[in-house]
Amino acid sequence: xxxxxxxxxxxxxxxxxxxxxxxxxxxxxxxxxxxxxxxxxxxxxxxxxxxxxxxxxxxxxxxxxxxxxxxxxxxxxxxxxxxxxxxxxxxxxxxxxxxxxxxxxxxxxxxxxxxxxxxxxxxxxxxxxxxxxxxxxxxxxxxxxxxxxxxxxxxxxxxxxxxxxxxxxxxxxxxxxxxxxxxxxxxxxxxxxxxxxxxxxxxxxxxxxxxxxxxxxxxxxxxxxxxxxxxxxxxxxxxxxxxxxxxxxxxxxxxxxxxxxxxxxxxxxxxxxxxxxxxxxxxx
Amino acid sequence: xxxxxxxxxxxxxxxxxxxxxxxxxxxxxxxxxxxxxxxxxxxxxxxxxxxxxxxxxxxxxxxxxxxxxxxxxxxxxxxxxxxxxxxxxxxxxxxxxxxxxxxxxxxxxxxxxxxxxxxxxxxxxxxxxxxxxxxxxxxxxxxxxxxxxxxxxxxxxxxxxxxxxxxxxxxxxxxxxxxxxxxxxxxxxxxxxxxxxxxxxxxxxxxxxxxxxxxxxxxxxxxxxxxxxxxxxxxxxxxxx
Numbered sequence: 001x002x003x004x005x006x007x008x009x010x011x012x013x014x015x016x017x018x019x020x021x022x023x024x025x026x027x028x029x030x031x032x033x034x035x036x037x038x039x040x041x042x043x044x045x046x047x048x049x050x051x052x053x054x055x056x057x058x059x060x061x062x063x064x065x066x067x068x069x070x071x072x073x074x075x076x077x078x079x080x081x082x083x084x085x086x087x088x089x090x091x092x093x094x095x096x097x098x099x100x101x102x103x104x105x106x107x108x109x110x111x112x113x114x115x116x117x118x119x120x121x122x123x124x125x126x127x128x129x130x131x132x133x134x135x136x137x138x139x140x141x142x143x144x145x146x147x148x149x150x151x152x153x154x155x156x157x158x159x160x161x162x163x164x165x166x167x168x169x170x171x172x173x174x175x176x177x178x179x180x181x182x183x184x185x186x187x188x189x190x191x192x193x194x195x196x197x198x199x200x201x202x203x204x205x206x207x208x209x210x211x212x213x214x215x216x217x218x219x220x221x222x223x224x225x226x227x228x229x230x231x232x233x234x235x236x237x238x239x240x241x242x243x244x245x246x247x248x249x250x251x252x253x254x255x256x257x258x259x260x261x262x263x264x265x266x267x268x269x270x271x272x273x274x275x276x277x278x279x280x281x282x283x284x
Numbered sequence: 285x286x287x288x289x290x291x292x293x294x295x296x297x298x299x300x301x302x303x304x305x306x307x308x309x310x311x312x313x314x315x316x317x318x319x320x321x322x323x324x325x326x327x328x329x330x331x332x333x334x335x336x337x338x339x340x341x342x343x344x345x346x347x348x349x350x351x352x353x354x355x356x357x358x359x360x361x362x363x364x365x366x367x368x369x370x371x372x373x374x375x376x377x378x379x380x381x382x383x384x385x386x387x388x389x390x391x392x393x394x395x396x397x398x399x400x401x402x403x404x405x406x407x408x409x410x411x412x413x414x415x416x417x418x419x420x421x422x423x424x425x426x427x428x429x430x431x432x433x434x435x436x437x438x439x440x441x442x443x444x445x446x447x448x449x450x451x452x453x454x455x456x457x458x459x460x461x462x463x464x465x466x467x468x469x470x471x472x473x474x475x476x477x478x479x480x481x482x483x484x485x486x487x488x489x490x491x492x493x494x495x496x497x498x499x500x501x502x503x504x505x506x507x508x509x510x511x512x513x514x515x516x517x518x519x520x521x522x523x524x525x
Contacts, residue, residue, distance in 0.1 A: 006386030085370040089431070092334045093387035094360040284337040 011107030016076045020069045021115035027065055028119025031058065032126025047131040051139045052231040054127060059227050062147050067183035067220055070112065070151040071175045074158025077104050079171040082162050097280040105152075105159055105273045112151040116144050139230070146226040149265040153219025154178065156272025163279040183220040190214035190221065208234060212254045216264050226265075229256045286310040286333065286439050286470050291342035293328050302328040304494035305342070310470040312438070315461055317485030318474035319519060325494040326474040327367060330443045333472070334364045346439055360388065363432035367444035369424040373417035377403055377427055380416070381434060388435040395434070402430035406456070421448045429460075440464060442473045446480050458484060478515040488515075492523045 011017055035057075038047060078101070081087040091097060120143055124135045135143075161174045181189055190211055194200040200207035212228070215221030228234055229251045251257070286309070293303040303325045310316040320326050331337045333344045335351045335358065344351040349358035371380060378399050385395025403412055406426040411419065419427065425448055432440065442461075446454055461484050464471050475481055481488050488505060490498040500508070508518045 006383070010383055010386070081372070086372050088336050088366070089369070089371055089428070090384075090387075091336050092359060092362060092364045093384055094356045095387050096355045282338070 008103055008107040008110070011077055011104055012111055014077070017073065017108065017111045020073055021111050023069060024062075024065065024112070024115035025118050025122065027061055028122045029126075031061060031119075032122045032124075032129075035123065035126040036129035038130045044132060048133070049127060049131055051136060052233075054123075054135055055139065055143065055227060055230050058123065058143060059146075059223065062143075063150075063220060063223055064183070066112070066147045066151045067154045068179055070108075070154035071158055071179045073108050073111070073151075074155040074162070075172060075175045077108050078159050079162035079175065080168055083166065083168045083171050098277045101159060101273065101277050101280045105155060105276075108155055109148070109152045109269075112155075113144070113148055116147055116151075120144055142226065142230060145265065146223050149268050150219040150223045153222065153268035153272065154182070156269070156276065157182070157219075159276040160272045160279070163276055163283070182218040186215075186218050186220050190218075208249070209254055212256060216260075219268050222261075222264060222268055225251075225256050226261055228254075229258075229261060285312050285345075285347055286316075286441075286472055287343075287345040288329065288333060289343045289345070291329065291332055291344060292340045293325075293332055293337065294340045301340070301494045303332065303339075306491070306494070306496055307342075308489055308496060308499075310439070310472050312470050313465055313468045314486045315465050315471040315473060315484050317481035317488035318472055318491065319476065319478055319481055319488055319515075320474075320491040321476060321523070324491045326476075326491055327443050328494075329491070330364070330441045330472065330474060334362055334441055335359055360435070361438040363435075363437040363440045365425065365428045365432050365440075365442050365445045367447060368421070369428035371416045371424065371427070374415055376415055377408065377412060377430075380427075381431060384431055384434055390435070398434060399430070402433055403427070406430045407452070422450060422453060425449060426453065429457075437469075439470045440472070442471065444475055445473065446475060446477060454480075478519055482509060482515050490519060490522055498522045 035049065035054075038049075081090075087100065090100065120135075120140055124140065128134050157178050158171075158175045161178065162171050165171050165174060191202065193214065194207055194210045195202065198210060200210050211234075212225060215225045228249065232248050232251060234249050288306050288308040291303055291306040292301050294301045306325070306329055308316070308329075318326050318329070328337070332339050333346075333351065335344075335355050338352060344358075346358040347361050351358045351362075375383075378396055381399025381402075382392050382395045385392070385398070390398070400409075400412070403409055406429055408423060408426055408430065411423060416424065416427065425445065429445070442457075446457055449457060461471055461473065465486075473481065473485065482505060485505070486502050488498075488500045489496050490500070505515065508515055512518055
């Protein structure tokens with residue numbers, strides 16, 4: 001137990017984890033500054049930024065930032081050490097490989113959580129400075145949960161691939177690939193699959209259902225489904241905007257409910273790391 | 285005490301076992317030499333014994349604890365010095381000592397003070413504030429040795445430890461092994477430099493193509509040296525070279 005706590009403390013104190021936390025907090029501060037810098041000529045009572053608007057703005061930034069930070073965090077806290085052989089000098093200590101996977105993963109997730117809580121608090125203050133209105137607690141919880149799931153999902157994927165690959169460069173390359181496919185180009189990937197494989201016509205309701213389903217297959221897509229749930233609008237979903245879904249939707253009719261978001265979010269947080277844990281316990 | 289029972293490791297399907305049904309016991313207060321050519325299976329046997337890799341079959345017991353099933357208990361009494369030590373390059377030695385100390389339940393101050401003492405013992409006190417990336421291979425080996433002794437384990441695995449050490453380092457290692465033996469520790473020392481094993485080992489196991497083909501006690505070692513002058517000829521005779 002002591003070794004697990006020590007590993008947690010060490011990861012949280014490592015420089016690159018602190019730098020990554022700092023980046024999330026800094027971006028939060030910049031968002032807060034932007035939110036607090038609205039036109040002062042508008043009367044106080046009219047300085048209204050909708051909660052949906054806040055979520056949309058935050059998603060535009062965090063939706064890109066969190067995946068790339070989580071991918072690098074996964075590589076730096078685990079993948080690099082495992083493939084370079086540095087982890088061997090740790091594995092011979094009284095700790096199991098499984099414990100090392102779990103403790104480094106949990107410590108990284110805690111680091112992301114801390115950074116998100118601080119960043120969200122700063123964004124809330126920025127919002128209040130301008131509109132004299134705090135972001136509702138439920139919205140804050142949704143923001144933190146969404147990007148925590150997204151971060152943990154990408155982190156877990158990099159941990160998982162670190163166990164399937166043998167060299168540092170392969171892990172780094174695949175980590176970048178994970179970011180490109182599951183985050184940056186996810187809209188494009190899912191649209192191509194829907195059109196080319198499932199012959200869906202963009203703009204139809206069935207293709208929107210397809211996009212929602214595909215979104216659940218990526219941590220970034222998951223975040224987009226949460227945004228759809230919060231805003232009851234499909235316009236957020238990148239490429240799908242190219243279709244005709246710029247209307248309000250009823251998320252529940254597409255399977256986006258609190259339950260589905262909770263279950264799939266939890267799955268993204270635990271399944272990749274559990275698979276990594278099992279690989280670490282059974283294979284070299 | 286270190287006990288290897290029917291230990292086998294096959295890396296690739298249909299491949300030749302890197303270690304093939306190896307059984308070996310290193311008693312407390314004993315230095316067991318582990319001799320073999322490059323690729324004979326020495327390092328694999330040691331990596332299996334320290335829990336770095338998993339055996340295909342067989343077991344390794346460290347003071348009665350299975351290194352796979354009771355990893356934490358077994359590893360608490362293992363000190364390992366690899367042939368090519370590899371540490372976090374940007375870390376400083378005392379930072380790593382504190383980190384490693386945490387796994388043995390040592391407090392940061394305790395690990396720092398013990399680490400400082402050990403680094404002095406292995407003649408690294410002048411490089412204590414340098415990052416490990418600036419260390420030479422010999423210095424890394426000395427650091428590896430110091431970190432292996434951090435919790436004063438009962439069992440030591442030295443994998444080609446004498447390679448890359450300067451004459452002072454080699455002399456230090458010889459003295460250390462004699463001291464460890466006197467303190468009742470079990471030591472498994474792998475090397476392909478037979479003259480080093482002749483000097484310190486109580487027994488020597490010769491491993492070839494993954495199998496132990498000869499286990500020599502001290503009397504036999506002395507007899508061979510008396511007859512041939514050194515172990516080398518006998519070694520090649522045994523492995524058929």
